[in-house]
Amino acid sequence: DIVMTQSPDSLAVSLGERATINCKSSQNVLSKSNNKNYLAWYQQKPGQPPKVLIYWASTRESGVPDRFSGSGSGTDFTLTISSLQAEDVAVYYCQQHYTTQRTFGQGTKLEIK
Amino acid sequence: QVQLVESGGGVVQPGKSLRLSCAASGFTFGSHAMHWVRQAPVKGLEWLAIISYDGSQRYYADSVKGRFTISRDNSKNTLFLQMNSLRDEDTAVYYCVRGGNSVDDYWGQGTLVTVSS
Helix, strand or coil: CCCEEEECCEEEECCCCCEEEEEEECCCCECCCCCCECEEEEEECCCCCCEEEEECCCEECCCCCCCEEEEEECCEEEEEECCCCHHHCEEEEEEECCCCCCEECCCEEEEEC | CCEEEEECCEEECCCCCEEEEEEEECCCHHHCCEEEEEECCCCCEEEEEEECCCCCCEEECCCCCCCEEEEEECCCCEEEEEECCCCHHHCEEEEEEECCCCCCCCECCCEEEEECC
16 A cells, blocks of 8 residues: 655644645655646545545645645655635645555644744 | 535444445436545544445455445445444544545545444
């Protein structure tokens, strides 16, 4: 199985500041056939199911604010929130869908400093 | 709009069985692979199983292989998870998730399964 490792486990950022979450996969998730990274980012707020933010490593889901961006390729990926808002407090997960058997990172808890 | 509604959760004793259902609406159910994902209390997300759009292919996480069975009824737009030989560590919220070509996009609200004597 592909192991997904996120860092840090938790993060406290001031309102309006940048937040950066990293995700590393134990194997390459870049497809040679279509040059796409099979990496998604989800946001989960308390009491709610996860919600897709980013897919193909850098494509923002419809309706997601443009302060959220994704980058990276191969095995190393980053989710960036350019200017933290109060409603961004949540746990963020990366997920690989390169293999049929999906795997998630352990999650990063984002709080306001 | 896409809706996924899980049901069938509850309290069950260790070693017993439970069957979860997920009723889908708002999209062509029979055109999508479907997943089950769980989340233990105050824990992260754990992918459990996937079934192809037509039910012909199924894959499982090692943690549930041989105990859990994913299935679907496309005529009733319903996904199932049969859970046997339940253990304490199976206590979790269970989500059904719609598979997509680019991303697994829609999640249900989840159903809580508590395994306790």
